[in-house]
Amino acid sequence: MPGKLNRALMIIPAADIQSIVNRYLQAEASASMVLMELLQHTEDPLAIARALPTLDGEPTKLRELAQHLAENEAGCRTIVRMIRQRLDSPEIAGNAEDGIERCRRLFDASVAQSEELSVALYSLGSPELLSAATDEVISVLDDWGVLGLHRDALEIGCGIGRLMAPLSARVRFVVGTDVSSGMTSAATRRLKCISNARVQTTTGQDLSEFGSGSMDLVYSVDAFPYMALSGQALVERHFLEIRRVLRLGGDFVLFNYAYGLPRKDANGEVLALAHGAELEVIRADESPFRLWNGIGWLLRRT
Numbered sequence: 001m002p003g004k005l006n007r008a009l010m011i012i013p014a015a016d017i018q019s020i021v022n023r024y025l026q027a028e029a030s031a032s033m034v035l036m037e038l039l040q041h042t043e044d045p046l047a048i049a050r051a052l053p054t055l056d057g058e059p060t061k062l063r064e065l066a067q068h069l070a071e072n073e074a075g076c077r078t079i080v081r082m083i084r085q086r087l088d089s090p091e092i093a094g095n096a097e098d099g100i101e102r103c104r105r106l107f108d109a110s111v112a113q114s115e116e117l118s119v120a121l122y123s124l125g126s127p128e129l130l131s132a133a134t135d136e137v138i139s140v141l142d143d144w145g146v147l148g149l150h151r152d153a154l155e156i157g158c159g160i161g162r163l164m165a166p167l168s169a170r171v172r173f174v175v176g177t178d179v180s181s182g183m184t185s186a187a188t189r190r191l192k193c194i195s196n197a198r199v200q201t202t203t204g205q206d207l208s209e210f211g212s213g214s215m216d217l218v219y220s221v222d223a224f225p226y227m228a229l230s231g232q233a234l235v236e237r238h239f240l241e242i243r244r245v246l247r248l249g250g251d252f253v254l255f256n257y258a259y260g261l262p263r264k265d266a267n268g269e270v271l272a273l274a275h276g277a278e279l280e281v282i283r284a285d286e287s288p289f290r291l292w293n294g295i296g297w298l299l300r301r302t
């Protein structure tokens with residue numbers, strides 16, 4: 001009922017709202033993902049709350065979504081603040097240094113507002129929702145056969161270390177790097193009791209802190225899309241660096257390569273980068289998650 005919805009939402013196109021919500025109604029996306037997308041679209045939690053009862057669809061499911069919004073209202077308001085800050089910098093930087101500096105400022109500011117939201121807006125700021133999504137990532141890494149107590153792992157763009165904490169029980173050693181000192185401070189605090197996990201602040205330019213053939217697993221979750229905003233040369237350099245630090249038979253798992261790029265194009269770019277770095281493609285362009293819309297690749301040094 002577009003007319004009714006337009007009254008509730010003023011200028012926000014009703015069809016857009018309905019099509020986002022349909023993905024929850026059709027079990028294609030989790031409640032948290034759909035709320036995050038609605039917030040990105042409307043920047044107005046109140047408008048979403050008003051619109052939900054007016055939409056077409058199973059009333060029980062629409063009520064569930066409204067309840068999820070009400071339960072996470074404070075986090076949703078913080079998301080809107082953070083989205084507005086992020087909108088300031090969607091352009092590719094003139095050079096890698098400027099891009100990395102912009103990224104550092106963005107994430108220093110984000111983590112100061114909410115540790116959970118700084119790494120995953122779809123957590124809606126809830127430690128429990130973030131923990132469930134994190135467990136799902138670890139279980140996919142397990143399914144993909146890249147974990148093992150004889151393996152050393154490196155996370156590029158580790159944020160607050162939410163993945164390193166559970167991963168530390170599944171590998172011999174895990175080290176995480178990040179360009180944001182706000183992030184590495186939070187990660188260091190969160191991981192302080194874990195003896196086989198270490199965090200370090202990096203320049204973000206390369207992996208020169210790590211020796212050649214020193215890692216069995218390199219993984220990166222939602223960091224490459226930000227790296228890409230610092231220019232393609234930085235992304236290419238990282239693929240070459242990843243090959244260098246991997247041992248023979250070592251794996252590179254990439255979850256999300258770019259935002260806003262058609263999926264086919266993103267896959268084409270990752271395959272070309274893998275080819276350029278002589279990494280074998282084991283899995284490509286997969287969507288293995290229920291709680292998150294991450295797209296994954298598994299590349300191997302053979």
Ligand SMILES: C[S@@+](CC[C@H](N)C(=O)[O-])C[C@H]1O[C@@H](n2cnc3c(N)ncnc32)[C@H](O)[C@@H]1O
Pocket residue numbers: 100103104107118119120156157158159160161162163177178179180183202203204205220221222223226227
């Ligand atoms: C959205 S957060 C994700 C954090 C973490 N991977 C997670 O999923 O919880 C992206 C992180 O990548 C970091 N980052 C961006 N560019 C980077 C680079 N060139 N080198 C290392 N970290 C980078 C940011 O500072 C930020 O902490």
